[in-house]
Every structure is written in C-alpha cells, then in structure tokens.
Amino acid sequence: MKNRLFHILILIIFLQSCKEDQTTKTLYLAHNMPQTHSVHKGILEFQKALRLKSGGKLDVKIFPDGQLGSEREVLELLQIGSVAITKVSAATLSNFVPEYHVFGIPYLFENKQHQFDILEGDVGKSILEKGSQFWLRGLCYYDAGSRNFYTSKKAIRTPEDLKGLKIRVMNNQMAINMINSMGGSATPLAFGELYTAMQQGVVDGAENNSPSFVSSNHYEVSNYYTIDQHSSIPDVLLIGTKFWNTLSDEEKQWIQAAADSSAQAQKKFWNASVEESMAIAKAAGVEVITPEKSLFQERSKSVLEQFQKAHPEMQSLINSIKK
Ligand code: GCU
Structure with a gap:
C-alpha cells in the first residue's frame, strides 16, 4: 500500500x-x-x-x-x-x-x-x-440516500437470512457492528475491490444505495436487492x-x-x-425485495447502545439529531 x-x-x-x-x-x-x-x-x-x-x-x-x-x-x-x-x-x-x-x-x-x-x-x-x-x-x-443489502445467491428477506453470509462493509466500526448484530459476518473491503470479490465469491453480498450498486456494475454479480434502508x-x-x-x-x-x-x-x-438505477437493476433480472423494515430496525438497536457506551462524549450530538 x-x-x-x-x-x-x-x-x-x-x-x-x-x-x-x-x-x-x-x-x-x-x-x-x-x-x-x-x-x-x-x-x-x-x-x-x-x-x-x-x-x-x-x-x-x-x-x-x-x-x-x-x-x-x-x-x-x-x-x-x-x-x-x-x-x-x-x-x-x-x-x-x-x-x-x-x-x-x-x-x-x-x-x-x-x-x-x-x-x-x-x-x-x-x-x-x-x-x-x-x-x-x-x-x-x-x-447518498439509504443503504440496502445486495446478495448473489441467497435473498435477504428477514435478518435471519443474513446468518452465515459474508457481507462487505466500508472500513467502519459502526457498519461492522451493525452487520454482526443482524446476524451476518461483516467483511470490510475497499469499494474498488468489491466487484471482483463478489464475482469470486470472497463475499456473499454487500450493502449500498442503488445508484452506487448500479453505477459500479455490482448488480451484474448480484441477484437480490433488499430495501431495508438500514443507514443513511x-x-x-x-x-x-x-x-x-x-x-x-x-x-x-x-x-x-x-x-x-x-x-x-x-x-x-x-x-x-x-429511480433510473432501480429500473436498470430490475431490467437485468435483479429481484428487488421490500422487507418488513422494523425487523431489521429491531436487530440493529444494540448498535446504538454499544456506541453510546463506548462514546458518552457523543451523547449530546446524538440528542441534537434525534430530537
Ligand atoms: C457509497 C458512498 C461512497 C463509498 C461507498 C462504499 O456509495 O457514496 O463514498 O465509497 O458507498 O460503500 O464504499
């Protein structure tokens, strides 16, 4: 490097x-x-x-x-x-x-x-x-919209479906904790390396907004896109x-x-x-899934708790966003 x-x-x-x-x-x-x-x-x-x-x-x-x-x-x-x-x-x-x-x-x-x-x-x-x-x-x-899951072989319809799947995330602790809390296995990787990693099965899926999913051609190596909107x-x-x-x-x-x-x-x-990117993905045969969002929301609650414990100095900032 x-x-x-x-x-x-x-x-x-x-x-x-x-x-x-x-x-x-x-x-x-x-x-x-x-x-x-x-x-x-x-x-x-x-x-x-x-x-x-x-x-x-x-x-x-x-x-x-x-x-x-x-x-x-x-x-x-x-x-x-x-x-x-x-x-x-x-x-x-x-x-x-x-x-x-x-x-x-x-x-x-x-x-x-x-x-x-x-x-x-x-x-x-x-x-x-x-x-x-x-x-x-x-x-x-x-x-940069909201981030959603995409996978090659197995569709994500509920958090349980993430079990055992290697999901690429950005190099970021919160993203790692979130995937792990939902039952997946977070794998940090640079964006530029993801297409090949998906193609070769190094990871089973990833998560991103739809314009990035499509403009990077990741949709070519994915079969499912699950709009759970876990982070924005x-x-x-x-x-x-x-x-x-x-x-x-x-x-x-x-x-x-x-x-x-x-x-x-x-x-x-x-x-x-x-809209354009969703249309491209669908036309290419990607199945777009709209799951019950609250199931994912529930599973990821511990991520905030973990973060609050580790970073009490961020609490007032969180409060000023949430109120
Ligand atoms: C989004 C974001 C990029 C980032 C990418 C990623 O597309 O806009 O800046 O690199 O996610 O997942 O790495």
Missing part, C-alpha cells in the same frame, strides 16, 4: 509540474465514484461554478474512479496537501474525524427532510468545521486544511460558494438516479 501511495505521489508531482498556465490555480480533486454517478455530476457542477465565480482564476482537475486511491488513501493525500479536494463517505471520514460516526447509526433519521435539516443546519455545519483539527475541512454534504450516511466534499490555508479570503469564498451550489445540484441528480 505504501508503495502504491508513493507512485500516486510521483504522479501528482509530475502533473503539477506540467501545469502550463500560471495565472490559473488548479485544484486537484479525487474521488472513487464512476463518472456516471450523481456525485461525479455534482462535482462537475462544482468545477463549473468555481470557474465562473473566480473568473477563471481557479480551476479543478478531477480524478474519478479511485484513480488516486481508495477513500482512505486520498484523505491522507489531503492531509499532507498533495490533493486539494475529495468526496468521501462520512463513514470513511469518521476514522479521521470522530463526530462523523454518528451518521452511521442505523435508522438515525426519520426521513430525508429530517436528514437534510440536520446536515444543512447548525449540527451539520459544526461537524464540517470540526474536521479542520484533523486537516480535513468539510465544505458540504452530498446525498451522507457523502462529504472536503478540502485539505493545508491547502485551504494557502488561499486568500476571496478564493475561500469562491470555493465555499461553488461547493454550496454543487450540493443543491447533486441532490437533483441524486433523485433522478435512484
């Missing part, structure tokens, strides 16, 4: 030395989603808005598809200032900035309105700012504090304003892509 990071760093240094136009500052932005995903479309809006607002003084070079590494690796590149911006799941980010853990609590939000009232209100904003202590300043949230973990657009500190106040304002308008655009792309 160190070797890989070293090669990526060399590539970045090479690309930076190739920049021709010295009057334009180019920000490197890396993320792990395919270019058909609404996150990428939201990021294109960010690029467009930033060019416009800065009158061409700031530009963005986008590296999609995990070209510069996994979410974890790119966050490390942000911390050392080699990459300026990234978009990651709040679940990955919580390994760096603990407050983001709360977004992984199963069935935390009552609905999307509740979720975005929190994310775009004081609570969400204060968490974005918390990241600065860890060299990772949050800019805005992107919609947002995505976060972030800028490395090292890079942020080199910017003028005006440049910072352009970047924040471009991020804000990209967040609104991404939500629209997202809504359209949820």
Whole structure:
C-alpha cells in the first residue's frame, strides 16, 4: 500500500509540474465514484461554478474512479496537501474525524427532510468545521440516500437470512457492528475491490444505495436487492486544511460558494438516479425485495447502545439529531 501511495505521489508531482498556465490555480480533486454517478455530476457542477465565480482564476482537475486511491488513501493525500479536494463517505471520514460516526447509526433519521435539516443546519455545519483539527475541512454534504443489502445467491428477506453470509462493509466500526448484530459476518473491503470479490465469491453480498450498486456494475454479480434502508450516511466534499490555508479570503469564498451550489445540484441528480438505477437493476433480472423494515430496525438497536457506551462524549450530538 505504501508503495502504491508513493507512485500516486510521483504522479501528482509530475502533473503539477506540467501545469502550463500560471495565472490559473488548479485544484486537484479525487474521488472513487464512476463518472456516471450523481456525485461525479455534482462535482462537475462544482468545477463549473468555481470557474465562473473566480473568473477563471481557479480551476479543478478531477480524478474519478479511485484513480488516486481508495477513500482512505486520498484523505491522507489531503492531509499532507498533495490533493486539494475529495468526496468521501462520512463513514470513511469518521476514522479521521470522530463526530462523523454518528451518521452511521442505523435508522438515525426519520426521513430525508429530517436528514437534510440536520446536515444543512447548525449540527451539520459544526461537524464540517470540526474536521479542520484533523486537516480535513468539510465544505458540504452530498446525498447518498439509504443503504440496502445486495446478495448473489441467497435473498435477504428477514435478518435471519443474513446468518452465515459474508457481507462487505466500508472500513467502519459502526457498519461492522451493525452487520454482526443482524446476524451476518461483516467483511470490510475497499469499494474498488468489491466487484471482483463478489464475482469470486470472497463475499456473499454487500450493502449500498442503488445508484452506487448500479453505477459500479455490482448488480451484474448480484441477484437480490433488499430495501431495508438500514443507514443513511451522507457523502462529504472536503478540502485539505493545508491547502485551504494557502488561499486568500476571496478564493475561500469562491470555493465555499461553488461547493454550496454543487450540493443543491447533486441532490437533483441524486433523485433522478435512484429511480433510473432501480429500473436498470430490475431490467437485468435483479429481484428487488421490500422487507418488513422494523425487523431489521429491531436487530440493529444494540448498535446504538454499544456506541453510546463506548462514546458518552457523543451523547449530546446524538440528542441534537434525534430530537
Ligand atoms: C457509497 C458512498 C461512497 C463509498 C461507498 C462504499 O456509495 O457514496 O463514498 O465509497 O458507498 O460503500 O464504499
């Protein structure tokens, strides 16, 4: 892994030395989603808005598809200032900035309105700012819907069906606890490695929102998609504090304003892509299952209790979301 990071760093240094136009500052932005995903479309809006607002003084070079590494690796590149911006799941980010853990609590939000009232209100904003202590300043949230199970051989209709199944999760303790509490066997793996892992039977299934399930082609190696909506973990657009500190106040304002308008655009792309992706999966023969959600909810209650015991310092944050 160190070797890989070293090669990526060399590539970045090479690309930076190739920049021709010295009057334009180019920000490197890396993320792990395919270019058909609404996150990428939201990021294109960010690029467009930033060019416009800065009158061409700031530009963005986008590296999609995990070209510069996994979410974890790119966050490390942000911390050392080699990459300026990234978009990651709040679940990955919580390994760096603990407050983001709360977004992984199963069935935390009552609905999307509740979720975005929190994310775009004081609570969400204060968490974005918390990241600065860890060299990772949050800019805005992107919609990442709700996560659902998908499996290759055995359909998940009740939590009992998870028994004995290896389910890929993000590298995140709350996600691991949740799958195990429901009776499955959680297997953390990078997103980019999942297609092959499913194809080769290294894991029996995974969990994700439907646009990620489809745009990553995971539906090609799955037969069942179970909409239990166990968690609604947002995505976060972030800028490395090292890079942020080199910017003028005006440049910072352009970047924040471009991020804000990209967040609104991404939500629209997202809504359209949820239906589109379900239609693609169904047409490919994936059976879509709508189970009794309360059964999954009941089994995952212990995850919150476990988290509250381990992190009493997070209780007031949880209360401010739940009330
Ligand atoms: C979601 C999220 C990604 C994350 C992925 C995963 O799709 O938007 O940022 O990488 O889940 O399961 O790894």
